[in-house]
Amino acid sequence: MSQRPSRPLPTGWLVLWTVLLAAALGGFVALGTWQVHRMHWKHALISRVDGLLRAPPVSAPGPDAWAGLRADRDEYRRVAVRGVLLDREILVQANTRLGAGFWVMTPLRRDDGSIVFVNRGFVDAAHRDPARRGAVRPTGPVRIEGLLRLSQPGGGFLRSNAPAEGRWYSRDVSAMAGSLSLPSVAPYFIDQSADAAADDDATQPVRWPVPGLTIVHFRDEHLSYALTWYALAAMTAAAMAYGARQEWRRRRAQGAT
Structure with missing residues (x-):
């Protein structure tokens, strides 16, 4: 059938x-x-950033250039800044190849009076107290090289910054400036580069904070x-x-x- x-x-x-x-x-x-x-x-983004990372450092933008900063042109540019590190800092939670800990965000006052936050590097929980870091913060004029990074407002994934409680999950320059009552603060921060003599493979740094741990990587x-x-x-x-x-x-x- x-x-x-x-x-x-x-x-x-x-x-x-x-x-x-x-x-x-x-x-x-x-x-x-x-x-x-x-x-x-x-x-195109990867090619642009690779070019910026290989270029020599330029002077960090001053107040007259702040309004014109753009992520697609200035993010990850190598810059240098001169000034005096202030005796204040904000710890922002971070995860690096050294484990969980904090970025040490320190304001630097330039000769013109403007302020630029510098990410001086990473500390673990045992070294969040400056007295236990084994290195004295410079008190005189310094020159710092690093990567220009634009402010990261809002906080981290599902976690908002709580300045009053000292909990920071992103490097929100405006909020950090307000927390420390700092005027004339640049809308960017600088990720300090590693020391020339630093051991990239060291798992037990000889001093803290440890600079140069920023990973520039884009998923493709x-x-x-x-x-x-x-x-x-x-x-x-x-x-x-x-x-x-x-x-x-x-x-x-x-x-x-």
């Missing part, structure tokens, strides 16, 4: 499924194309994401073609009876 072919879908259902599948196909293609654009943007997985979306688009197109063929056969069989 031959199997009786299934009945064709009602026209309304056929139109609905066609519209839904076409929308899914268009969405998958659009998402894949968006990831391709993001990939090109990320590659956009190609795999794009291929995933395009694969879903291809499967949707195949499903549409298969469904259309089956429906055509049903309607042809029905017309022959």
Whole structure:
């Protein structure tokens, strides 16, 4: 006994499924194309930052240049700053290759009176007290080189800064300046570079804080994401073609009876 072919879908259902599948196909293609654009943007960003990291340091922007700072042009630029480190600091929670601990954010006063926060490096919980760090903070004029980083307002993931309680999860320059009652503070901070004689593999630093632990790395997985979306688009197109063929056969069989 031959199997009786299934009945064709009602026209309304056929139109609905066609519209839904076409929308899914268009969405998958659009998402894949968006990831391709993001990939090109990320590659340009990586190339730009690599160029900045290899360039010689320039003088850190003064107050007249603060308003014109842009992330796509100035973030991770190598800069140098001269001034006096103030006897104040803010500890911001951090995770580095040395483990969990804090960034030591110290304000530096320049000759023009403006303030720039300097991330002098990392300390673990045992060395958060300056008296236990084994090194005396410089009291005279200093020259510091590092990477220009724009302010990080708001806090960390699902954690807001609580200045009144001394809990900091991001380097929010404006909030840190307000907490220390500092005027004329730059809208950026400087991640101090490692000492020339520092041992990059040392797990027990000879002094704290430890500078130069900033990791400049950008995730670049956009190609795999794009291929995933395009694969879903291809499967949707195949499903549409298969469904259309089956429906055509049903309607042809029905017309022959």
